[in-house]
Amino acid sequence: MAGGKRMTREFEGKTALVTGGTKGIGEAIVRDLLSVGFNVAFTARTRSDIQAASEDFSRDGGRRVLGLPADVRDPDSCGSVVQEVVERFGGLDLLVNNAGVGRFAPIQEMSLEDWHVQIDTNLSGVFYLSRAAIPTLKKSGDAWILNIGSLAGRNTFAGGVAYNASKFGLLGMTEAMMLDLRYEGIRVSHIMPGSVDTGFGDRPAGQKEGWALTPEDVARAVLDLLRYPGNALPSRVELRPSQPPRKT
Numbered sequence: 001m002a003g004g005k006r007m008t009r010e011f012e013g014k015t016a017l018v019t020g021g022t023k024g025i026g027e028a029i030v031r032d033l034l035s036v037g038f039n040v041a042f043t044a045r046t047r048s049d050i051q052a053a054s055e056d057f058s059r060d061g062g063r064r065v066l067g068l069p070a071d072v073r074d075p076d077s078c079g080s081v082v083q084e085v086v087e088r089f090g091g092l093d094l095l096v097n098n099a100g101v102g103r104f105a106p107i108q109e110m111s112l113e114d115w116h117v118q119i120d121t122n123l124s125g126v127f128y129l130s131r132a133a134i135p136t137l138k139k140s141g142d143a144w145i146l147n148i149g150s151l152a153g154r155n156t157f158a159g160g161v162a163y164n165a166s167k168f169g170l171l172g173m174t175e176a177m178m179l180d181l182r183y184e185g186i187r188v189s190h191i192m193p194g195s196v197d198t199g200f201g202d203r204p205a206g207q208k209e210g211w212a213l214t215p216e217d218v219a220r221a222v223l224d225l226l227r228y229p230g231n232a233l234p235s236r237v238e239l240r241p242s243q244p245p246r247k248t
Helices: 026-035 047-064 075-089 112-137 162-182 215-226
Strands: 014-018 039-044 067-071 092-099 141-146 186-193 236-239
Touching: 014 026, 014 075, 014 112, 026 039, 026 047, 026 092, 026 215, 039 047, 039 075, 047 067, 067 075, 075 112, 092 112, 112 141, 112 162, 141 162, 141 215, 162 236, 186 215, 215 236
Parallel strands: 014 039, 014 092, 039 067, 092 141, 141 186, 186 236
Antiparallel strands: none
């Protein structure tokens, strides 16, 4: 068993790469992919996080797990990650662009550093890694790129000047990627969750009293997309809590 799920192994022999795979949504996605037979490479920027997660994931995945320190803001790092995945597993069938950061402040208080780290991670990082992975994904014959975005890509909020900009941009980029790659054997989709109960943006998990989405809800959407037949492409999935608090 892995994460309480039956090991169906329906994707035995396929390989996935998940960015930001040691915490929150990324961690849940890695666990679910392992549970259905994927080889899974995952990234994080901190070697200590990679080591701890690798030991944990290996209990279920064994040799099917590969942790790689990487910074998606660096194009060279992205290219190296793809190369290491291919050297270890022989190919790549699924890229999940999940790495993201959130730093929230009004525009007049937003530092240049906080602006750039969000745009460079949440938007440019997806471009860099997707561009590096596409030649290998094309060899799969049935590949996916799944970008984990946010409903903040459609709905603005005060203090979200950089975060909203990055997520609105990600929505547009993902839909253009879908059109570019649909005849190349690569399906591209965008998962846009609402409030997810994680520690994202330095907000502690467990403070939303059970109404928010869980990381496992988002991971389930990933598996649901992968199970669609080859003639179908759900290009955007908007995922909301069923009963958020009423606005007064």
